[in-house]
Amino acid sequence: xxxxxxxxxxxxxxxxxxxxxxxxxxxxxxxxxxxxxxxxxxxxxxxxxxxxxxxxxxxxxxxxxxxxxxxxxxxxxxxxxxxxxxxxxxxxxxxxxxxxxxxxxxxxxxxxxxxxxxxxxxxxxxxxxxxxxxxxxxxxxxxxxxxxxxxxxxxxxxxxxxxxxxxxxxxxxxxxxxxxxxxxxxxxxxxxxxxxxxxxxxxxxxxxxxxxxxxxxxxxxxxxxxxxxxxxxxxxxxxxxxxxxxxxxxxxxxxxxxxxxxxxxxxxxxxxxxxxxxxxxxxxxxxxxxxxxxxxxxxxxxxxxxxxxxxxxxxxxxxxxxxxxxxxxxxxxxxxxxxxxxxxxxxxxxxxxxxxxxxxxxxxxxxxxxxxxxxxxxxxxxxxxxxxxxxxxxxxxxxxxxxxxxxxxxxxxxxxxxxx
Amino acid sequence: xxxxxxxxxxxxxxxxxxxxxxxxxxxxxxxxxxxxxxxxxxxxxxxxxxxxxxxxxxxxxxxxxxxxxxxxxxxxxxxxxxxxxxxxxxxxxxxxxxxxxxxxxxxxxxxxxxxxxxxxxxxxxxxxxxxxxxxxxxxxxxxxxxxxxxxxxxxxxxxxxxxxxxxxxxxxxxxxxxxxxxxxxxxxxxxxxxxxxxxxxxxxxxxxxxxxxxxxxxxxxxxxxxxxxxxxxxxxxxxxxxxxxxxxxxxxxxxxxxxx
Numbered sequence: 001x002x003x004x005x006x007x008x009x010x011x012x013x014x015x016x017x018x019x020x021x022x023x024x025x026x027x028x029x030x031x032x033x034x035x036x037x038x039x040x041x042x043x044x045x046x047x048x049x050x051x052x053x054x055x056x057x058x059x060x061x062x063x064x065x066x067x068x069x070x071x072x073x074x075x076x077x078x079x080x081x082x083x084x085x086x087x088x089x090x091x092x093x094x095x096x097x098x099x100x101x102x103x104x105x106x107x108x109x110x111x112x113x114x115x116x117x118x119x120x121x122x123x124x125x126x127x128x129x130x131x132x133x134x135x136x137x138x139x140x141x142x143x144x145x146x147x148x149x150x151x152x153x154x155x156x157x158x159x160x161x162x163x164x165x166x167x168x169x170x171x172x173x174x175x176x177x178x179x180x181x182x183x184x185x186x187x188x189x190x191x192x193x194x195x196x197x198x199x200x201x202x203x204x205x206x207x208x209x210x211x212x213x214x215x216x217x218x219x220x221x222x223x224x225x226x227x228x229x230x231x232x233x234x235x236x237x238x239x240x241x242x243x244x245x246x247x248x249x250x251x252x253x254x255x256x257x258x259x260x261x262x263x264x265x266x267x268x269x270x271x272x273x274x275x276x277x278x279x280x281x282x283x284x285x286x287x288x289x290x291x292x293x294x295x296x297x298x299x300x301x302x303x304x305x306x307x308x309x310x311x312x313x314x315x316x317x318x319x320x321x322x323x324x325x326x327x328x329x330x331x332x333x334x335x336x337x338x339x340x341x342x343x344x345x346x347x348x349x350x351x352x353x354x355x356x357x358x359x360x361x362x363x364x365x366x367x368x369x370x371x372x373x374x375x376x377x378x379x380x381x382x383x384x385x386x387x388x389x390x391x392x393x394x395x396x397x398x399x400x401x402x403x404x405x406x407x408x409x410x411x412x413x414x415x416x417x418x419x420x
Numbered sequence: 421x422x423x424x425x426x427x428x429x430x431x432x433x434x435x436x437x438x439x440x441x442x443x444x445x446x447x448x449x450x451x452x453x454x455x456x457x458x459x460x461x462x463x464x465x466x467x468x469x470x471x472x473x474x475x476x477x478x479x480x481x482x483x484x485x486x487x488x489x490x491x492x493x494x495x496x497x498x499x500x501x502x503x504x505x506x507x508x509x510x511x512x513x514x515x516x517x518x519x520x521x522x523x524x525x526x527x528x529x530x531x532x533x534x535x536x537x538x539x540x541x542x543x544x545x546x547x548x549x550x551x552x553x554x555x556x557x558x559x560x561x562x563x564x565x566x567x568x569x570x571x572x573x574x575x576x577x578x579x580x581x582x583x584x585x586x587x588x589x590x591x592x593x594x595x596x597x598x599x600x601x602x603x604x605x606x607x608x609x610x611x612x613x614x615x616x617x618x619x620x621x622x623x624x625x626x627x628x629x630x631x632x633x634x635x636x637x638x639x640x641x642x643x644x645x646x647x648x649x650x651x652x653x654x655x656x657x658x659x660x661x662x663x664x665x666x667x668x669x670x671x672x673x674x675x676x677x678x679x680x
Binding site for chain 2: 036075078079081082088089092234238239242243245246249250252253256257259260261263264269270272273282
């Protein structure tokens with residue numbers, strides 16, 4: 001992992017480092033050569049690390065006061081909100097933190113899509129990222145069940161029932177997941193256990209994700225391979241650390257605004273009604289970050305095919321490095337891909353919107369068209385584009401935009417926006 | 421960079437508007453009033469909270485429980501802020517079932533500060549039996565449990581009307597223009613002069629609705645005031661820190677020719 005030999009100055013340091021090379025690791029992390037043209041879209045990796053740590057720390061604190069029992073969960077959450085010192089603060093950070101986590105992860109994923117960060121030699125980083133994203137969705141879904149409100153209960157019922165679409169064994173699997181014949185106390189306790197476990201799995205995968213990143217090094221807005229270390233790179237510390245820190249603070253201001261001034265806006269009012277198996281809410285909707293997939297699920301008339309479509313929509317991302325046949329990474333030099341990229345962004349936002357609406361009439365039609373386009377983008381547009389597209393000339397290095405005098409668009413752009 | 425954060429902001433705004441849309445499928449214009457607790461420095465109006473408590477106790481509490489609120493909360497900072505003596509007297513005016521005692525029997529005693537608000541019915545079934553099958557919801561977090569929040573509750577209390585021609589109502593069902601589906605099992609409870617406010621405020625239906633809704637906002641968010649105060653401090657602190665870090669960043673990056 002470390003490319004250059006690091007020799008500690010002190011005698012004890014050397015003794016220790018020979019036995020456990022923690023100092024070498026620290027030196028690798030601080031000196032890690034990073035492309036100097038990374039823009040602010042690259043700061044979300046650090047922001048996501050912050051989000052994960054925040055969720056784990058607040059989550060541990062909440063777990064000290066929460067009671068995972070169907071008769072007491074709702075009450076224990078109210079106890080946290082009212083009687084635990086700063087319990088309201090910790091819970092609101094945790095609840096809004098989930099939304100902020102997903103906001104950041106979506107930006108992180110779409111940054112990767114724009115600049116082709118998933119392409120060779122970074123396929124493993126990308127696939128690890130997709131697994132992390134899947135685990136995040138599982139953790140978020142189970143976390144939403146824990147307060148045992150109406151939306152918790154009915155959301156859990158709807159989502160677990162999806163497994164009943166599996167032929168032959170479906171019903172059995174659902175009962176196995178529930179630990180009974182409906183969503184009840186056994187379901188709650190196992191969801192709590194898994195909700196506690198998954199963040200640590202994510203943490204482990206994040207370590208692998210970063211490790212895999214440090215082998216080829218960061219991609220960059222120009223999307224070219226760079227020599228490291230060279231005029232094109234800066235050491236991670238202090239240059240990237242301070243820039244990530246600045247972006248993180250901006251992010252925290254938005255975060256704080258949600259926590260302190262509109263803490264419930266991203267949740268659903270029905271979740272402040274205690275779970276009642278006898279009363280079904282008028283509209284059962286998942287949290288906003290799952291809506292695009294919910295729209296895909298509902299756009300298919302057949303239950304099993306709907307579940308398959310929804311899962312494929314996520315898993316297709318794992319195949320992306322091989323579906324995208326273009327050798328050029330950055331969309332900056334791919335005029336056609338750039339347009340399709342923005343169409344995809346709009347498509348996913350539309351899916352999210354119709355996911356929140358009742359699945360009928362015009363909404364259903366829009367959902368079907370948007371679903372079809374989503375798959376079309378990955379299965380047809382990307383493979384074909386690699387062969388058909390006339391890409392712009394790519395510079396040889398970040399510092400010297402040579403080759404046909406092609407200007408370094410991203411650099412120029414970021415300079416402009418700084419001056420404003 | 422400005423451009424970047426503009427994009428980020430517009431994305432955020434989009435998501436918020438999405439979640440707004442998802443919550444307000446049915447479109448009714450709720451009545452509006454200026455709530456003292458909205459905004460960056462929003463605080464509860466102490467008078468409104470104390471009057472609202474009076475409306476709750478004298479009117480609502482005969483059917484609606486409030487099981488997560490304790491009498492001690494009435495004297496706490498950021499709430500109605502009754503004096504401790506007043507709160508003790510309020511608690512003592514209720515009969516609380518306690519026990520079992522050493523003889524194994526339940527007994528009643530006057531309420532203490534540590535007691536939760538006494539419930540009007542023994543259990544949900546008893547509440548339903550007494551109210552024609554409809555359960556009067558617990559009011560502790562009611563304003564957070566309804567899509568329209570305080571404006572919805574405020575409107576509902578004033579939304580009773582004679583049903584339009586063509587709508588037949590069953591026995592024990594009432595017409596309310598803000599209720600989902602317009603049919604509600606709670607009769608109109610408020611009428612002008614129903615309670616007599618100690619501070620001399622005129623007890624109009626509008627006034628009582630506003631007072632009791634303010635009180636319900638407090639029971640749902642008892643720490644709202646400290647949340648607003650802490651939020652302002654936290655955000656100002658973050659902004660100052662962000663500015664300092666921004667200039668440090670400029671300084672550090674000036675060592676190399678690239679701009680950040």
